[in-house]
Amino acid sequence: MPVFPGRRERVSESLTIARGSGCPVRRKLRMHKFSYLRPKSIDEAISLMESHGERARYIAGGTDILVRIREKKVFPDFLISLRHIPELAYIRYEEAKGILQIGSMTTHRMLEKSPLIRRRYPILSDAVDNIGSVQIRNVATIGGNIVNAVPSADGAIPLITLGSTIRMRGPKGERTIELTDFFIGPGQTLLEHGEVVLEFVVPRLPPHTGMAYYKHTRRAAMELPILGVAVFIALGDDGITCSEARIGLGVLAPTPMRALNAEKILKGKKIKDAVLEKAGKVAADECKARDSVRGEAWYRRAMVEVLVKRLGKLCVERARVSRKNGQIDD
Amino acid sequence: MKQVLSFNLNGDRVEVEIETHWTLLHLLRNDFELTGTKEGCGKGECGACTVIVDGKAVNACIYPAMELEGKEVLTIEGLVGAEGKLHPIQKAFVEHGAVQCGFCTPGMVMSAKALLDENPNPSEDEIRMAIAGNFCRCTGYIQIIEAIKAASKGR
Numbered sequence: 220m221p222v223f224p225g226r227r228e229r230v231s232e233s234l235t236i237a238r239g240s241g242c243p244v245r246r247k248l249r250m251h252k253f254s255y256l257r258p259k260s261i262d263e264a265i266s267l268m269e270s271h272g273e274r275a276r277y278i279a280g281g282t283d284i285l286v287r288i289r290e291k292k293v294f295p296d297f298l299i300s301l302r303h304i305p306e307l308a309y310i311r312y313e314e315a316k317g318i319l320q321i322g323s324m325t326t327h328r329m330l331e332k333s334p335l336i337r338r339r340y341p342i343l344s345d346a347v348d349n350i351g352s353v354q355i356r357n358v359a360t361i362g363g364n365i366v367n368a369v370p371s372a373d374g375a376i377p378l379i380t381l382g383s384t385i386r387m388r389g390p391k392g393e394r395t396i397e398l399t400d401f402f403i404g405p406g407q408t409l410l411e412h413g414e415v416v417l418e419f420v421v422p423r424l425p426p427h428t429g430m431a432y433y434k435h436t437r438r439a440a441m442e443l444p445i446l447g448v449a450v451f452i453a454l455g456d457d458g459i460t461c462s463e464a465r466i467g468l469g470v471l472a473p474t475p476m477r478a479l480n481a482e483k484i485l486k487g488k489k490i491k492d493a494v495l496e497k498a499g500k501v502a503a504d505e506c507k508a509r510d511s512v513r514g515e516a517w518y519r520r521a522m523v524e525v526l527v528k529r530l531g532k533l534c535v536e537r538a539r540v541s542r543k544n545g546q547i548d549d
Numbered sequence: 550m551k552q553v554l555s556f557n558l559n560g561d562r563v564e565v566e567i568e569t570h571w572t573l574l575h576l577l578r579n580d581f582e583l584t585g586t587k588e589g590c591g592k593g594e595c596g597a598c599t600v601i602v603d604g605k606a607v608n609a610c611i612y613p614a615m616e617l618e619g620k621e622v623l624t625i626e627g628l629v630g631a632e633g634k635l636h637p638i639q640k641a642f643v644e645h646g647a648v649q650c651g652f653c654t655p656g657m658v659m660s661a662k663a664l665l666d667e668n669p670n671p672s673e674d675e676i677r678m679a680i681a682g683n684f685c686r687c688t689g690y691i692q693i694i695e696a697i698k699a700a701s702k703g704r
Contacts, residue, residue: 250571251570252550252570253569254569254570255552255613255615257618278613281613282611285572285593286592289591289611290592300615300616302616328605351682352596352681352683353606353663353664354599354606354607354608355682357605358608439681440678440682441682
């Protein structure tokens with residue numbers, strides 16, 4: 220007779236008591252059993268997925284899927300790990316082309332620690348600094364965040380604002396689409412069964428750009444946002460006229476979206492408070508804010524108006540700094 | 550399904566037979582009986598299960614054991630030196646009263662260790678960010694932050 224009964228015995232004991240007394244059954248989060256496969260290449264991963272079909276799921280960092288398995292929301296028989304494929308975790312920037320490539324298995328921590336991202340793409344730093352905890356960021360990948368397409372996962376907002384594309388490979392070959400078009404509903408994307416996300420590609424930025432992202436939360440950390448707003452403004456040579464503007468909104472709607480009407484308000488105008496204010500109002504009008512557990516539609520719309528203006532100002536500041544620095548080092 | 554795994558645990562090379570669906574936390578607590586690493590939420594929110602894998606703090610409760618092949622794992626048990634001599638971070642926690650019920654402490658210490666290994670002189674903000682994923686429901690963090698500060702200076 221062991222002095223300390225094993226977990227199995229304790230669990231079954233508590234279940235019997237709970238059932239007998241008519242109380243709600245308290246279940247310990249026990250792991251569903253699965254096989255864990257570790258392919259060494261993308262092709263091997265795809266062929267494993269093809270042979271196991273719907274019973275298999277890819278696992279990247281696993282910070283979402285393992286929780287969903289423990290909560291008994293999904294029951295895969297096979298997890299196919301993408302962590303042993305060497306060519307999927309990278310941040311590449313080619314100075315000559317000005318194109319940024321982020322491998323799908325790049326962790327949030329890699330992005331957070333990258334001096335290149337902090338200097339040239341602060342909109343991404345603004346976002347990844349506040350995703351989960353250090354422990355999560357060390358493991359969770361940008362590809363996994365995007366593919367899960369949870370409305371509250373805000374990693375996609377800066378990427379769609381940067382005009383990023385997503386490159387995938389599956390049994391039928393390779394394809395690239397605009398990231399904005401990738402999301403079709405909560406948890407739903409255009410990713411087909413068997414397809415692996417390879418990378419995100421951010422096209423060349425116009426000169427003198429400023430960009431910023433803000434995650435609006437109740438707490439300072441370990442929080443899913445009420446909404447997320449990203450603004451991107453490129454200034455002309457005069458340092459005040461907007462040559463290009465992009466506004467990304469997320470969490471407030473089932474999928475992340477661009478505020479295209481508000482972007483039109485900014486383009487070609489001299490960026491002053493009044494213009495930013497108007498863009499904020501238009502963005503609030505066109506956003507598909509809805510009531511959800513994280514926030515109510517009216518509040519989200521009101522905050523879109525405030526944040527578009529506030530981030531627009533920050534963008535102009537950042538664009539001017541990059542313009543000054545640009546004259547020195549570019 | 551069973552699988553043999555070989556990795557480094559607290560400085561020792563280990564070889565162990567595991568079930569493929571096990572998490573690192575399950576392996577540590579049930580197989581190695583290293584119960585210093587705690588299970589709090591079991592969902593990667595609270596940080597009670599924090600251990601260090603290849604120099605990085607991770608939540609053991611959602612880390613697949615199958616990913617350990619060839620890796621180096623450090624748990625709270627691995628911090629203690631010869632003859633039970635406490636690690637400077639542990640000592641600082643004791644001296645600053647940074648422990649109340651103690652449940653979050655091993656995870657908190659491991660997050661602090663990962664931080665100080667990477668950044669020996671962190672600012673208070675950096676300390677706060679490093680332990681943002683470790684929940685303490687007793688002390689209120691101030692003593693914990695002071696302890697980590699003291700440990701960083703004591704190095």
